Amino acid sequence: MQPNQWLPLTEYALRSGMSISTLRRKIKSNTIDFKMEEGRYLIRSDELTENAQGGYHSSDYTEEDEGDDQLEDSVMDTFSAARSGPPKNTSGITGNNFGVPSEIMQLRQEMQRIREDASTTQEQDSLKLRALDARVSGLAKKLDLFAEQFAELKMLVKLFEEKLDRRA
Structure with missing residues (x-):
């Protein structure tokens, strides 16, 4: 890998195992070390050798990882991995599926993470909906109050007009 090469977030994640x-x-x-180009994060490849951990760990996920695009990223990663076909046999042994159990575990972990992300997103959406409902009901109360005040003002205008008509 060339020094000072900038990799997209997903490619860096695949190469580093993070x-x-x-x-x-x-x-x-x-x-x-990162930079943003055209709305995408790029990470310097020099960081790859320093930070390589060798795989995804369930401890990598925390409650702070909430974000609207995170679920989309993980789903897209899963689909791109599925489109690339079965894993290449690097063991030198042909006809055996020695890598399958670890792949299944990785896919299960990824599915669990996606479920957690979906649950978190659903909770966030529920909170946003409740906040918007409260705001709408508050605005409705204000609207009722203003309508009542407007009706009172119309009545006052009518009374003043009647007084003016009597004087004239």
């Missing part, structure tokens, strides 16, 4: 959420936390805390 989860995308861990990389996002590192970017947020400014502990990894």
Whole structure:
């Protein structure tokens, strides 16, 4: 790999074995060298050798990893991995599926993470909906109050007009 090469977040995650959420936390805390181009994070490949951990760990996920695009990223990663076909046999042994159990475990972990992300997103949406409902009911009360005040003002205008008509 060339020095000073900038990799997209997903490619860096695949090469380093770190989860995308861990990389996002590192970017947020400014502990990894990154730049943003066309709305995408790029990470310097020099960081790859320093930070390679060798795989996804369930401890990489925390409650702070909430984000609207995080679920989309993980789903897209899963689909791109599925489109790339079965894993290449690097063991030199042909006809055996020695890598399958670990792949199944990784997919199960990814499915669990996606479920957690979906649950978190659902909870966030529920909270947002309740906040919007409260705001709408508050605005409705204000509207009723203003309508009542408007009716009173119309009545006062009518009374003053009647007084003026009697004087004239």
